[in-house]
Amino acid sequence: MHSATLKEKVSLLSMALATEARRPLTFMEVCGTHTMAIARHGIKSLLPENVSIVSGPGCPVCVTSAGDIERAISLGDTPGVIVATFGDMIKVPGEERTLGSAANVKVIYSPLDALELARSTPDKQVVLLGIGFETTAPLMAAAILQAHREGLSNFTVLSMHKVVPPALQLLLSDPTSRLSGFILPGHVSAITGRIYYDFLKDSRVSSVVAGFEPLDIMESLYLLVKACMAGDSRPINNYPRIVREEGNPKAMGTMFQVFEPCDASWRGIGTIPASGLAIRSEYKDFDAVRRFDLAEREVPEPAGCLCGAILMGKALPDQCRHFGKTCTPSFPVGPCMVSTEGTCAAWFKYNL
Amino acid sequence: MNITMNHGAGGRVMHDFIQKSVVGHLGNDLLTRMDDAAVLDLPAGSRLALTTDSYVVHPLFFPGGDIGRLAVCGTVNDLSTAGADPLYLTLAFILEEGFPLADLDRILASIAATAREAGVRIVTGDTKVVERGKGDGIFINTAGVGAIPAGVDLSTHNARPGDVILVSGPMGNHEVALFAVREKLPFSTSIESDATPLNHLVQRLLATTPEIRAIKDPTRGGVASALWEICEHSGVAVTVDEESLPVDKEVRGVCELVGFDPLYLANEGKLVVVCGPEAEGPLLEVMGPGAARIATVYRGPAALTMETAIGGRRRLSMLESVQLPRIC
Numbered sequence: 001m002h003s004a005t006l007k008e009k010v011s012l013l014s015m016a017l018a019t020e021a022r023r024p025l026t027f028m029e030v031c032g033t034h035t036m037a038i039a040r041h042g043i044k045s046l047l048p049e050n051v052s053i054v055s056g057p058g059c060p061v062c063v064t065s066a067g068d069i070e071r072a073i074s075l076g077d078t079p080g081v082i083v084a085t086f087g088d089m090i091k092v093p094g095e096e097r098t099l100g101s102a103a104n105v106k107v108i109y110s111p112l113d114a115l116e117l118a119r120s121t122p123d124k125q126v127v128l129l130g131i132g133f134e135t136t137a138p139l140m141a142a143a144i145l146q147a148h149r150e151g152l153s154n155f156t157v158l159s160m161h162k163v164v165p166p167a168l169q170l171l172l173s174d175p176t177s178r179l180s181g182f183i184l185p186g187h188v189s190a191i192t193g194r195i196y197y198d199f200l201k202d203s204r205v206s207s208v209v210a211g212f213e214p215l216d217i218m219e220s221l222y223l224l225v226k227a228c229m230a231g232d233s234r235p236i237n238n239y240p241r242i243v244r245e246e247g248n249p250k251a252m253g254t255m256f257q258v259f260e261p262c263d264a265s266w267r268g269i270g271t272i273p274a275s276g277l278a279i280r281s282e283y284k285d286f287d288a289v290r291r292f293d294l295a296e297r298e299v300p301e302p303a304g305c306l307c308g309a310i311l312m313g314k315a316l317p318d319q320c321r322h323f324g325k326t327c328t329p330s331f332p333v334g335p336c337m338v339s340t341e342g343t344c345a346a347w348f349k350y351n352l
Numbered sequence: 353m354n355i356t357m358n359h360g361a362g363g364r365v366m367h368d369f370i371q372k373s374v375v376g377h378l379g380n381d382l383l384t385r386m387d388d389a390a391v392l393d394l395p396a397g398s399r400l401a402l403t404t405d406s407y408v409v410h411p412l413f414f415p416g417g418d419i420g421r422l423a424v425c426g427t428v429n430d431l432s433t434a435g436a437d438p439l440y441l442t443l444a445f446i447l448e449e450g451f452p453l454a455d456l457d458r459i460l461a462s463i464a465a466t467a468r469e470a471g472v473r474i475v476t477g478d479t480k481v482v483e484r485g486k487g488d489g490i491f492i493n494t495a496g497v498g499a500i501p502a503g504v505d506l507s508t509h510n511a512r513p514g515d516v517i518l519v520s521g522p523m524g525n526h527e528v529a530l531f532a533v534r535e536k537l538p539f540s541t542s543i544e545s546d547a548t549p550l551n552h553l554v555q556r557l558l559a560t561t562p563e564i565r566a567i568k569d570p571t572r573g574g575v576a577s578a579l580w581e582i583c584e585h586s587g588v589a590v591t592v593d594e595e596s597l598p599v600d601k602e603v604r605g606v607c608e609l610v611g612f613d614p615l616y617l618a619n620e621g622k623l624v625v626v627c628g629p630e631a632e633g634p635l636l637e638v639m640g641p642g643a644a645r646i647a648t649v650y651r652g653p654a655a656l657t658m659e660t661a662i663g664g665r666r667r668l669s670m671l672e673s674v675q676l677p678r679i680c
Contacts, residue, residue, distance in 0.1 A: 010662040042664025214662040329672040340611065350666040352657065
């Protein structure tokens, strides 16, 4: 039986992990898909007591600042504008309302849907919300290039994209951090390649690019424990069937053809230098910030919300006074509860 | 021809409509008397089970069923979970002005066929019409009574440590079938609703063993919610074995694509059965292929846990928000 074998393999890895881990180790994953896979498969229950996993700022919806949500809401209320967005965004609270309450919001499944919407409604301005990391940014870039080729004059992107390395650097620069290693995101790495993380070589942590199957994750954890014990901080690629050393240079090329690094505000964390992607001036006609002259918005976090500390791995969801009481998936207070990939939502749903 | 306000006005049009369409399809000795109340005989010595349910499903016709079939199955199945033999149903329509009579005829034919399948009689009813724009075509309410034979005592309060929990077949087909037609998926599926009257199956299960503690029909909220109810009502811990959960391949495919968990999806033709461990084999045999033991009952406090396919453990929470509205 296939599944019996899987169970046996996982059990062996679980035992090997326990043998190798000779001191307390805290690992952080920085990808919403990892958050969910770890929770759904009950992987934390298979780890020895001295090995723990925390979730970092890896859920794109969760790290989108309330100020950016407010800008999107104001666009959704602007006559003649249609805001096109992935569905996850519409429930995220801004200052008082959610994007879903704005007048003209359309849920799309691919950036190409937004292009089609622009073509079919020439009398409306279609604004595509660009959220996500290095995985989705190239798709948004490709959509902008396509709009450029077609000369579409009613299509813009509100870029709220983020890149992973500056967030990892910020986490490492914190002297109180007890992180021993990173589980690096599989999808993002398929685009960026393994060498993208070589800056971690000189850090004090180990790291591994991991896939999303339970065995991928268990194996990666085992490799991470071994690397930690050996003091080896060279990033490991344990997802070679998808992730190449150099990644997907074409996608990276498209991304940087259209976008350039900019400072970006992360929800609950604040501004991280060079962690965002702004649309280059060559493509300014497709930049919603310029087209609609959108000002930066500062919106305070809800009182008592620990999302910032949770995203930095410094607090656990059940340490927040809102968690499970005033903040549930049906009535979320903070972004970590809104997204199905959010740390708090996963904890609420799956934690024993 | 469409429904007009006259169809609900109590006069000639309504009378003719009921005689021709309703009685034409559903007529039986009790209904055709057309008294204001049906007078019912009940088997001597049995207790009475009573239930009611309203049906607002969208769309009205879907792969594997329609609102009429659901309106009979839902109520018949609710009675069946109490161990009752469903006998009589009421049938009430709220129709919107302009609703096509041809559609109503199709729905009535489906109600008649499903009632025959279940062996229940529609004995009284009601028709109301609301103005155009004040309803959504058709809403149906049915209530039903059934007789519980002496000695049958099924309740979600009855689960005890050592019991096992069975499900009678693959999960999620009804909700995914509706999702597929509503969302116009970019690929075609052959997934059909499982809407079926379960009373005959329940009677066969009850005849097999006296060791059945509880039966649930896992409709809205799915099997997970049925299991939660058993945990809470009986004050027991339940551990679900992920590997054992029956899900059709196509249903699983859609679930993975859109992020549904089959454990939370509505079924309209499945049973969750709590029984003593020795009854497992005989009951699974009666249920047939696709049935499985999915969980084991342990001593309380109430908790619902999943043992995952890789051997991990995690919490199985209650359904938090609507996955899909108007599914029944």
